[in-house]
Amino acid sequence: MSLVKKFATVASGTLMSRALGFTREMFMAAALGTGPIADAxxxxxQLPNTFRRLFAEGAFNAAFVPLFSKEIEANxxxxAKRFSEEVFGVLFSVLLVLTIAMELAMPLIVRYLVAPGFADIPGKFDMTVRLAxxxxxxxxxxxxxxxxxGMLNSLRRYFAAAVAPVFLNIILIAVLAYxxxxxKDAYYVGYGLAxxxxxxxxxxxxxxxxAVRHAGISIGFRWPHMTPNVKRLLWLALPAAITGGITQINQLIGTAIASGQNSAVSSLAYADRIYQLPLGVVGVAVAIVLLPELSRALKSGNMVEAANLQNRSVEFTLFMTLPAAVALLVMSEPIVRLLYERGAFAANNSTPTVAAILAIFGLGLPAFVLIKAFTPGYFAREDTRTPMIFAAISVVANVAIAxxxxPSMGAPGIAVASAVAGWLNAIMLLAVLVRRGHWGRDVPLLKRIPRLVLAAAxxxxxxxxxxxxxxxxxxxxAHLTTKAVTLVGLSAAGAxxxxxxxxxxxGADFGMIRRNIKRGNAKGSPAPVDTE
Structure with missing residues (x-):
């Protein structure tokens, strides 16, 4: 299966999730607007979502996938089944202890970490604690x-993992519709969503x-034991978790700062949902597919294939995200007006603030997606420390700027901080890859980038x-239908x-697209396992 087809497989599931996410946010905006329950x-x-990125997606896509792939190749x-069971036992035990501790300490965590600005608003603070x-x-x-x-991605079975998140939005839409x-009132909606x-x-x-059982691996529970493989995983996972969850870390910081102003938390969340569409469809798909593919190429010593994978991923990333970034920048207000401006959201007059945040997020979108294309270049070589250092630097920059x-800009100031931190992180990742000789100079890519920028402009x-x-x-x-038809028409014309x-x-050519689509196994990559 070609790289583009693999991207498309993952992106299709992500696109379904993001499209349903829009529907969910539209219902939420109408039901809750940017009021206190929406903020809560x-x-x-943000709390479980941040930990999910820190200890799950970031860590396992960065550390678990290369080690699991190595086990398949070697044993x-x-x-691979034995390694997975060892990891499962340790992971489940750690998560159980962490969850119990966090549940007991939830009032303190909300007061001092998640939403310190809510502490002086008793009803809002108590609601946040209960929902969390x-x-x-x-x-x-x-x-x-x-x-x-991670196991499914290593086995090149991408679809189930990509489509599973769709059900979060399906269930929440059902709650909102009911x-x-x-x-029902806003309090019922808040508890129902939780x-x-x-x-x-x-x-x-x-x-x-x-899906894992269907792939031929049945995982049983083993009592937690620190085997050499598990120790290696944990050694790689801690910095990888921080790196992979950098966007969520910055969002958690932004939420904590924004809690000092009414409606700021929910305004950031509504804008984030829109920009997550191109970020998820392109960036997440590239990161998920590129890491196991790059790991295999490096393990087999095929440096030419590894360099080609990285360059083509960046090419694809920029080709798809530059126009999306420009569209978010230029048309943020009509987009927000169409998606959210009804019910409680319209009553709160939230459109200008959310549109300003969305436009700024558009400026940072290429950086956020490039980070996902650059970090596999480190993770596939089992270097999780360097990206963690860069992530830490970007977090410090984000906090300082936010x-x-x-105080002067409100929620849009937090968006500016996030965008600047994203670009700083992306530039550092690329610079060190180039300095180490892990990023080959690709003349066609260098020629296409300024032309793609011109086309987007x-x-x-x-x-x-x-x-x-x-x-x-x-x-x-204007009538909703009129706004929708006009915006879709403008977007289509822009595309x-x-x-x-x-x-x-x-900036692009049909030969480039044909080469990526037909690429398959031509350059020595292993034969793919049948995908779902």
Whole structure:
């Protein structure tokens, strides 16, 4: 299976999840707006979500996948099964102890870590604590699920792991729809969403567990034991967890700072949901597929293949995300107006703030996606320490800038800090890869990048004038259908302009696309396992 097809397999599941995520956020915006319950839910959900990224997705996609792949190569399926059971026993035990400790300390954690700004608002603070207490066990489900997903990705079975997150949005949409149908109040909606998150975690774990069994590996429980392989995993996982969860760390910091201002937490969350679409569809897909592919190429000593994988991934990443970034920058307000401006959200007059945050996130989008393309170059070589150092530097920059800008700019200042920190992290990752000789100089890629930037800029200019031309059709007073048709039409026209210019000036060519689609096993990569 070609690299592009693998990206597409993962991206399709992620696209379903993100599309349903939009629907979920639209219902939430109408039901809760940017009011106190929305702030409480979004702040509470940040806690298990951050730990999920720190101890699950980041750590296991960075540390577990290369070691699991090595076990398959060295000891076959039985060796990989034994290694997985050893890891499962330790992981489950650690998660159980962590969850119990966090549940007992939840009031202190919310007061001093998650939302210190809520401490002086008793109702808001108590609601956040209760919702976080309900949702935190979600961490166990998602961490074990991330391990199963890492196994599936190593076996080149990408679909189940990619489609499982869809069920979080399906369940939460069902909760919101039921609450709307029954006319429930905001407090009911908040509690319903919290229990829905926990239920979704159980469903997602069941999906990947069944997929792993279907792939021929049945995992049994072993009492936790620190075997050499587990010690190696933990040694690699700690810095990898921090690195892989850098976006979530910055979001947690942003949430803590934003809790000092009413509606800021939920405004950041609504904008984040929109920019997560291109980030998830492209960035996450590239990171998930690239790591096991790059690990195999390096293990087999195929340096040419490894360099080609990295360069083509960056090429694909920029080709897809530059126009998305420009569109978010230029058309943020019509996008927010169409998706969210109704019900409680419209009553709170939240559109200008959320649109400003979204536009700034658009400026940082290429950096966030490039980070996901650069970090596998370190993780596949079992170097998790260097990206962790860069992640720490970017966190310090994020905190300093956010604290400086928040008093004057409010929530958009936090978005500026996040974007600057993202670019700083991406530049450091690339610079060291180049200095170490792990990033080959690719002349076609270097020629295409400025041409893709030019094509995206011209598309942005066209969208800017188009938005002003259709001001009435995109205004708050326009009918929902009119706004939707106009925005979709502008987006489609922008996409056509971008692709036509990109191909016309050499930013992309059909030969490049054909080579990626047909690439398959031509350069010595192992034969793929049948995917689901």
């Amino acid at each position: 839910f979004n702040a509470a959900f 076959g399926v039985e060796g 207490t309900v949702m935190f066990p979600y961490l166990i489900c998602m961490s074990l699920g991330a391990m199963m997903a 609450a709307w149908y029954k006319g 229990w829905g998150v926990l239920a979704a975690g159980l469903v997602q774990l069941a999906i990947v567990w069944i 604290l400086t800008l928040f 011209l598309m942005g200019a066209a969208l800017y004038f188009g938005e002003h031309w259709f001001t009435v059709q995109l205004s708050s007073a 056509v302009i971008y692709f036509v210019i990109a191909f016309a000036i050499g």
